[in-house]
Amino acid sequence: MRLHRLDITAFGPFGGTQSVDFDALSAAGLFLLHGPTGAGKTSVLDAVCYALYGSVPGARQSGQGTSLRSDHAAPDTRTEVTLDLTVAGRRLEITRQPPWERPKLRGTGMTTDKAQTWLREYDATAGTWKDLSRSHQEIGEEITQLIGMSREQFCQVVLLPQGDFARFLRADAEARGRLLGRLFDTQRFADVEKRLADRRRAAEARVREGDAALLADAHRMQQAAGTAMELPELTPGEPGLADTVLTAAAVARTTAREQLDIARCRLDAAESAHAAADRALADARELARLQRRFTEAQERARRLEEDADAHRAAQARMERARKAETVAPALELREAAETEHRRAAAAEAAVRARLPRHLSDAGAAGLAAAARRAAEELGGLDAARRAEQRLTALRAERADLDRQERADDEILADADGWLTGWDDTRAALQTRIDTAQDAAARAEQLAERHEAARQRLAAAALRDRLTAEAEQAAADERAAHARELAAREDWLDVRERRLSGIAAELAAGLTDGEPCAVCGATDHPAPARKDAGHVDRTAEEQALAACRRAEEEHARRERQLSAVREKLAAATAEAGDTPTADLAREADTLEQQWAEARRAASALHAAHEELRRAEEEHRRRTTARQEAQLRAASRAARRDTLDRERALLESELAEARGTADSVADRADRLQRQADLFTEAADAARLAEDTARRLKDADARLADAAFRAGFATPRDAAAALLDAAGHRELQSRLDARQSEEAAVRAILAEADTATAAQRPPVALADAEQTAATAARRLRDAASARDAAARRCEELDRLSRRATAFARRLAPLREEYDRVARLAALTAGTSAENTRRMRLESYVLAARLEQVAAAATARLERMSSGRYTLVHSDDRTGRGRSGLGLHVVDAWTGRERDTATLSGGETFFASLALALGLADVVTDEAGGVRLDTLFIDEGFGSLDDQTLDEVLDVLDSLRERDRSVGIVSHVPDLRRRIHAQLEVVKGRSGSVLRQRGH
Numbered sequence: 001m002r003l004h005r006l007d008i009t010a011f012g013p014f015g016g017t018q019s020v021d022f023d024a025l026s027a028a029g030l031f032l033l034h035g036p037t038g039a040g041k042t043s044v045l046d047a048v049c050y051a052l053y054g055s056v057p058g059a060r061q062s063g064q065g066t067s068l069r070s071d072h073a074a075p076d077t078r079t080e081v082t083l084d085l086t087v088a089g090r091r092l093e094i095t096r097q098p099p100w101e102r103p104k105l106r107g108t109g110m111t112t113d114k115a116q117t118w119l120r121e122y123d124a125t126a127g128t129w130k131d132l133s134r135s136h137q138e139i140g141e142e143i144t145q146l147i148g149m150s151r152e153q154f155c156q157v158v159l160l161p162q163g164d165f166a167r168f169l170r171a172d173a174e175a176r177g178r179l180l181g182r183l184f185d186t187q188r189f190a191d192v193e194k195r196l197a198d199r200r201r202a203a204e205a206r207v208r209e210g211d212a213a214l215l216a217d218a219h220r221m222q223q224a225a226g227t228a229m230e231l232p233e234l235t236p237g238e239p240g241l242a243d244t245v246l247t248a249a250a251v252a253r254t255t256a257r258e259q260l261d262i263a264r265c266r267l268d269a270a271e272s273a274h275a276a277a278d279r280a281l282a283d284a285r286e287l288a289r290l291q292r293r294f295t296e297a298q299e300r301a302r303r304l305e306e307d308a309d310a311h312r313a314a315q316a317r318m319e320r321a322r323k324a325e326t327v328a329p330a331l332e333l334r335e336a337a338e339t340e341h342r343r344a345a346a347a348e349a350a351v352r353a354r355l356p357r358h359l360s361d362a363g364a365a366g367l368a369a370a371a372r373r374a375a376e377e378l379g380g381l382d383a384a385r386r387a388e389q390r391l392t393a394l395r396a397e398r399a400d401l402d403r404q405e406r407a408d409d410e411i412l413a414d415a416d417g418w419l420t421g422w423d424d425t426r427a428a429l430q431t432r433i434d435t436a437q438d439a440a441a442r443a444e445q446l447a448e449r450h451e452a453a454r455q456r457l458a459a460a461a462l463r464d465r466l467t468a469e470a471e472q473a474a475a476d477e478r479a480a481h482a483r484e485l486a487a488r489e490d491w492l493d494v495r496e497r498r499l500s501g502i503a504a505e506l507a508a509g510l511t512d513g514e515p516c517a518v519c520g521a522t523d524h525p526a527p528a529r530k531d532a533g534h535v536d537r538t539a540e541e542q543a544l545a546a547c548r549r550a551e552e553e554h555a556r557r558e559r560q561l562s563a564v565r566e567k568l569a570a571a572t573a574e575a576g577d578t579p580t581a582d583l584a585r586e587a588d589t590l591e592q593q594w595a596e597a598r599r600a601a602s603a604l605h606a607a608h609e610e611l612r613r614a615e616e617e618h619r620r621r622t623t624a625r626q627e628a629q630l631r632a633a634s635r636a637a638r639r640d641t642l643d644r645e646r647a648l649l650e651s652e653l654a655e656a657r658g659t660a661d662s663v664a665d666r667a668d669r670l671q672r673q674a675d676l677f678t679e680a681a682d683a684a685r686l687a688e689d690t691a692r693r694l695k696d697a698d699a700r701l702a703d704a705a706f707r708a709g710f711a712t713p714r715d716a717a718a719a720l721l722d723a724a725g726h727r728e729l730q731s732r733l734d735a736r737q738s739e740e741a742a743v744r745a746i747l748a749e750a751d752t753a754t755a756a757q758r759p760p761v762a763l764a765d766a767e768q769t770a771a772t773a774a775r776r777l778r779d780a781a782s783a784r785d786a787a788a789r790r791c792e793e794l795d796r797l798s799r800r801a802t803a804f805a806r807r808l809a810p811l812r813e814e815y816d817r818v819a820r821l822a823a824l825t826a827g828t829s830a831e832n833t834r835r836m837r838l839e840s841y842v843l844a845a846r847l848e849q850v851a852a853a854a855t856a857r858l859e860r861m862s863s864g865r866y867t868l869v870h871s872d873d874r875t876g877r878g879r880s881g882l883g884l885h886v887v888d889a890w891t892g893r894e895r896d897t898a899t900l901s902g903g904e905t906f907f908a909s910l911a912l913a914l915g916l917a918d919v920v921t922d923e924a925g926g927v928r929l930d931t932l933f934i935d936e937g938f939g940s941l942d943d944q945t946l947d948e949v950l951d952v953l954d955s956l957r958e959r960d961r962s963v964g965i966v967s968h969v970p971d972l973r974r975r976i977h978a979q980l981e982v983v984k985g986r987s988g989s990v991l992r993q994r995g996h
Contacts, residue, residue: 001085001086001087001088001147001931002022002026002085002086002087002931002962003022003026003048003083003084003085003931004021004022004023004084004085004086004091005019005020005021005022005023005082005083005084006019006020006022006044006047006048006051006081006082006083006084007019007020007080007081007082007083008020008044008047008080008081009073009077009078009079009080009081010069010070010073010074010077010078010079010080011043011047011050011068011069011070011079011080011081012040012043012046012047012068012070012989013038013039013040013043013070013072013984013988013989014040014043014070014072014988014989014990014991015070015071015072015073015074015987015988015989016073016077016988016990018989018990018991019991020044020980020991020993021993022931022962024978024993025962025964025978025980025993026931026962027962027978028962028976028977028978029962029963030950030962030963030964030965030976030978031962031963031964031965031976031978031979031980032964032965032967032972032973032976032978032979032980033933033964033965033966033967033979033980033982034966034967034968034972034973034979034980034981034982035968035981035982035983035984035989036569036968036982036984037562037565037566037569037570037968038566038569038570038984039982039983039984039989040982040984040989041966041968041982042966043989044980044982044991045057045933045966047081047083048083049151049154049155050068050081050096051081051082051083051094051095051096052083052094052143052147052151052154053140053143053144053151053154054096054117054136054140055151056068057151057155068098069098069100070988072987072988073988075102075103076102076103078097078100078102078113079097079098079100080095080096080097081095081096081097082094082095087143087146087147088146090121090146091121091122091124092119092120092121092122092132092143092146093118093119093120093121093122093129094117094118094119094139094143095117095118095119095120096115096116096117097115097116097117098115099112099113099114099115100112100113101113115136116134117134117135117136117139118131118133118134119131119132119133119134119138119139119142119143120132189842192825193822193825193826193837196818196821196822196825196826197822197826199818199822200818200819200822200823203811203814203818203819206811210807210811214245214801214805217245217797217800217801218245218248218249218801220793220797221248221249221252221793221794221797221798221801222248222252224252224790224793224794224797225252225255225256225790225794245801245805246798246801246802246805249794249797249798249801250798252794253791253794253795253798256787256790256791256794257791259787259790260784260787260788260790260791262787263780263783263784263786263787264784266780266783266784267777267780267781267783267784269780270773270776270777270779270780270781271777271780273773273776273777274770274773274774274776274777276773277766277769277770277772277773277774278770278773280766280769280770281766281767281769281770284761284762284763284766285763285766287755287758287761288760288761288763290751290752290755290756291755291756291758291760291761293746293752294746294747294752294753294755294756295756297743297746297747297752298747300739300742300743301743301747304736304739304740304743307736311733311736314729314732314733315733317729318729318730318733320719321719321720321721321726321729323708323709323710323719324708324710324716324717324719324720324721325720326704326707326708327701327704327705327708327710327713327716327717327720328720329704330697330700330701330703330704330705330713331701331713331716331717331720333697333700333701334694334697334698334700334701334713336697337690337693337694337696337697338694338697340690340693340694341687341690341691341693341694343690344683344686344687344689344690345687345690345691347683347686347687348680348683348684348686348687351676351679351680351683352680352683354676354680355367355676355677355680359677359680363684365681367677367678367680367681367684368677368678368681370677371674371677371678371681375674394642394646395646397642398639398642398643398646401635401638401639401642404631404635405632405635408628408631408632411624411625411628412625412628412629414621415621415622415624415625415628416625418617418621419618419621419622419625422618425614426611426614426615429607429610429611429614430611432603432607432610433604433607433608433611435600435603436600436601436602436603436604436607437601437604439597439598439600439601439603439604440597440601440604442597442601443594443597443598443600443601446590446593446594446597447594449590450587450590450591450594453583453586453587453590454587455574456574456575456576456578456583456587457575457580457583457584457586457587459571459572459574459575460571460575460578460579460580460583461580462567462571462575463568463571463572463575463580464580466564466567466568466571467568469564469568470561470564470565470568473557473560473561473564473565474561476557476560476561477554477557477558477560477561479557480550480553480554480556480557480558481554481557483550483553483554484547484550484551484553484554486550487543487546487547487549487550487551488547488550488551490543490546490547491540491543491544491546491547494535494539494540494543495540495543495544497535498535498536498537498539498540562968701713704716825837844870846919847870847884848870849919850912850915850916850919851868851869851870851884851912851915852915853914853915853916853918853919854868854908854911854912854914854915854916855867855868855869855911855915856915857910857911857914857915858908858911858912860951861910861911862904862908864889865888865889865890866886866887866888866889866904866908867886867887867889868884868885868886868887868897868908868911868912868915869884869885869886869887869894870883870884870885871883871884871885871894884897885897886899886900886908910934913934914932931962931963931964932962932963932964933963933964933965933966934963934964934965934966950975950976964980977994978994979993979994980992980993980994981993981994
């Protein structure tokens, strides 16, 4: 992949349109991207990444869309990034525009345009660009497929972030694994581990479920077998569980069958004894029954003899009752006539008590005539009653009209009073609405100004704090620089003194007769002597180490100062030169004004609602007033009609009422008199009729009693029995006759008489013997049934347990196999001696390739001193596989990468980044990466190391690669001639390009 041209418009710090000619920069092989802190060096790399993938690298990807837009751009200038590149032999042009807010074409306010993307390909034959797609998704898939890397891989391989690789060098195995996993896409191996672990858990669950079911059946068999089955303590998942359960079940079944045979023998013996005892008991019970029957018959004969007189009296009483039954109809008729006459006489007396005094002794005919006279007078009042009812209705209607008139008068008064002030009310409410609307518009303006003031205040506070930090960091940097110069001078002095006395140091190792290591002579006539100021190798190395420590300290202080100044410049650019106190007062004032405007604007909705309700009330009251006026006109005509009709009716009713309060009262009084006279006439006639019927009934009763043989009707009534008495007496007579017949029959039976001659039977002994035999039979049958059920249950459970065991065998084999594989890939198996997970094993192979590729460049950068090696040794009790060590050729020892100094860490991480780029490129299908960027880190190198690093980077041109170095180190501007400078200003940053 080679970059040709990059065009940036309104992106990041670039307010206008800026262009980068990568072809001109890449011609020199190395080019420098430099500029002051905060100018926008990293934004150039962000633009490349955004053009390819539609997002920016790292943490900056959290804010997309409008956050990519430059604050320095004109409102009508749209953010746009265009990248011209060659990848996989195809020259493409990608243009991306993020979503942005622009002024509306009509009216005021802002509107949002959607993001857009274009992809074009250059047709070399026709010499023109050809449109390929405008779909975000299609373009993203096309670019990812052509480059062969995801955005994370591209940012790690092409935009080499040195800080990330320095952390990678010092990271533990888990952190290295996360980075390598993202770059080399080893998720499929992690999925294999997870899949095996899931299968192991599933297989284990099935085995445990089967073992639990088998154990449940085993416990059921143990309950069924009782003490005949011994089962050890078992848990699901134990090896040999099925064999143990099946063996115990077999022993229990054998024992249960033996117990069943014994129970059957005992049952046969009990059945024989029970049959003999039943026969003896039946014979004893029959003899006892016959003896008891004969004794009871003799007792019943004696009681019949004692009750003979009472039986004859009952027969005589029954005979008199049959004679009295012929007189019963006459008795009933006479009693009914007497009852009816007493009721009629009482009713007549009650009615006569309510009659007027002059009619209290009148007969039935006189009372009937009085009733007819009252009815005739009542009939003459019908027309007067109807007129009086009409007069009542007229009065009610007139009162209702008066109530309606009073209600309408109240409505008219209320409506007139409310409508009088309507114009003033409406004007006041409209004024409130206009005021609230003005406040809402003012609140929106103040909100924008308040937010800007708040941001400037925060930036000013940060500016003040960073100013102090920058002064302190500058002082620390000057002190560290002074210490570095002193340490370097001390080291050079020690080095010079050692070189001056090196002859004496070599002479100390001379021996007569042995050749000199310098000249080869065997004679040493005048060897040099050590003077008082001589220093040895150890002193020189100590001075050198102190010098390097001072250099590292100075470099660290420089980086701290640079970082603080970058932050200070950004804060100053945002806050300006205004004092923080002034900004705070301005922010407080705006906040107070904003709060007041919001409070005033909050009344807008309430004012609208109140105006709407007032308008509705105005319409309601106007309508009510009109309706009340119409009803008043209609009531006036109706009231006159009612008054005339009422006067006419009142004159007609004056004579009809008489002395009563009303015609209805007089009619009611006449109706009650007519009803009373009629009732009295009817009662008098009924009393006369009942007296006559009672006299006739007395005569018929006396005649019937004489013919039946009774002296008086009272004697016949005394002899008469009611139905219940007759039935009870007849039942007694019939029962006596039946009892005599039954006793005679029993005493005549031959078996009963013979049994009575025999001795009394011992029935209790026979029953006790039979009960004992029955109990023994039940116990034997229960024991036999229990033993049979136990055998059946054990056979059933054994068959099911055997089936379970057969089904569990392949499940257990599968579980053992899957568990072994899962433990092996997870690094927890004893067979995995290094405890390496499968994904770690794959990543270890990739890390070994990366270390080998990085060593080729690290040896050159370190003058052959350092090489990177992969280590799969375990650290403590942890896992192994992703260790990374450095081998120091000067000492011959292997040590951890965390022991490297700052400069050594930089070129080691740079070599690691370049090696990783090569491996990832090969992994991505061999896509050629012709353009690389290295971001910062060169300030920690001394001159010699910087030359070696630049030589290594310059050697990349052998593979026709170009490397862009992003740095603000001044020395690089003298060493690298192809440069892209970012210049920042108040109106935004601009790019200046200088070729080779």
